């Protein structure tokens with residue numbers, strides 16, 4: 001019987017999101033529309049969980065037999081402590097965003113990496129030996145760099161508001177991953193110097209999203225046609241950076257593509273089914289107001 005209406009019953013399988021804050025997350029909408037579209041008796045809920053509550057929340061989900069969950073800010077690193085095993089990319093990065101409950105054994109995975117890389121592959125962007133400029137050095141930057149190194153990008157510049165936190169992040173990654181990197185303060189002169197020298201620019205800072213809407217981390221005049229600009233900010237869908245890049249004729253990748261792609265990775269791990277990307281993308285865009 002097609003589950004044309006959303007029926008929750010004693011056989012419904014639970015997946016969820018743990019984070020703080022979670023109110024604006026498009027994940028419940030994306031996953032629930034995906035479950036419904038391929039007739040799966042699953043439900044995805046979101047729970048606001050503080051750092052202090054994380055351990056108990058995870059134990060509770062395991063006891064209740066939830067199939068899995070996503071962890072988001074601020075739990076992507078801490079959650080490693082509460083799972084039984086992790087995949088190799090999560091070991092490299094030191095963070096997970098997805099947990100699969102295999103009969104009581106919790107398996108931690110990081111689908112942010114494939115979530116970041118898949119839109120580049122889907123757009124047939126050649127990555128081997130490309131010069132990458134990464135703006136920001138937080139959790140998302142780790143996943144982007146790990147993914148790009150995996151695709152044979154070896155030459156990186158990181159510009160960050162506080163170069164010392166970028167140094168810390170790079171020291172961690174370099175224990176596991178080999179790449180060349182220069183780290184500098186994110187300011188106008190370093191942008192001038194490095195944007196012109198790059199093939200691919202990735203914004204992993206929150207500049208462009210609320211409360212920084214309408215601001216581009218890169219001045220308009222530095223953008224050019226033969227640059228690839230990937231802004232992982234997904235709300236608004238068209239950030240100022242994307243707008244400027246399009247005006248310059250640059251190739252762009254929007255943050256919602258990563259959002260949908262990382263969700264698709266989690267979806268497949270929990271359900272064993274191929275994620276209905278089209279449905280999940282349409283729902284995400286609807287939630288994001290497009």
Ligand SMILES: NC(=O)c1ccc[n+]([C@@H]2O[C@H](COP(=O)([O-])OP(=O)(O)OC[C@H]3O[C@@H](n4cnc5c(N)ncnc54)[C@H](OP(=O)(O)O)[C@@H]3O)[C@@H](O)[C@H]2O)c1
Nearest residue numbers: 136137138139140141161162165204205206232255258259
């Ligand atoms: N599309 C997706 O699926 C996806 C997935 C994950 C994250 N994201 C987006 O990526 C962004 C970063 O997430 P995250 O998890 O990496 O966060 P995070 O760990 O908090 O890192 C934020 C980074 O941005 C820098 N930053 C913060 N505010 C800034 C400002 N006002 N000006 C300049 N730099 C600033 C920080 O610099 P300091 O080190 O100097 O503090 C840090 O390097 C968020 O907008 C998030 O929504 C998107």
